[in-house]
Amino acid sequence: MDDQPKKLFICDNIDCRSRGSLELADEIQRLLDDDPDGGEVELEEYTCFGGCDIGPNMIVYPDRAWYCGVTEADVPELVENLTGRGPRLERLETADRTTAGFILNILDAGGWGSF
Ligand code: FES
Numbered sequence: 001m002d003d004q005p006k007k008l009f010i011c012d013n014i015d016c017r018s019r020g021s022l023e024l025a026d027e028i029q030r031l032l033d034d035d036p037d038g039g040e041v042e043l044e045e046y047t048c049f050g051g052c053d054i055g056p057n058m059i060v061y062p063d064r065a066w067y068c069g070v071t072e073a074d075v076p077e078l079v080e081n082l083t084g085r086g087p088r089l090e091r092l093e094t095a096d097r098t099t100a101g102f103i104l105n106i107l108d109a110g111g112w113g114s115f
Contacts, residue, residue: 005040006082009059009107012045016055020072024056027075028082037083049103051095060088064104067092 010025032038049057054068080086
């Protein structure tokens with residue numbers, strides 16, 4: 001699983017968007033574009049994970065890591081993780097288990113694109 005290229009789902013729905021999710025996505029993509037290890041990482045917008053009050057929300061797949069309240073300060077560390085050089089950002093995994101399990105199971109089943 002660790003050798004599989006990572007995919008970052010970024011919530012683009014209204015609450016996460018109002019907290020800057022799209023600007024964070026742009027910055028992550030910019031850093032990946034400049035990174036020799038960033039070429040295989042894919043970003044995809046996702047319309048709501050159901051955790052609207054704890055965003056901006058992002059999920060790293062196949063790691064099944066849901067990061068809540070991501071800020072600009074977290075972006076460099078997130079890129080390190082996406083490129084396989086850095087550890088999981090466990091401090092950002094604050095979603096409740098029920099909601100996270102529901103969404104992660106949808107992603108496991110290939111339900112990518114929207115919720
Ligand atoms: S608006 Fe982002 S989780 Fe719902």
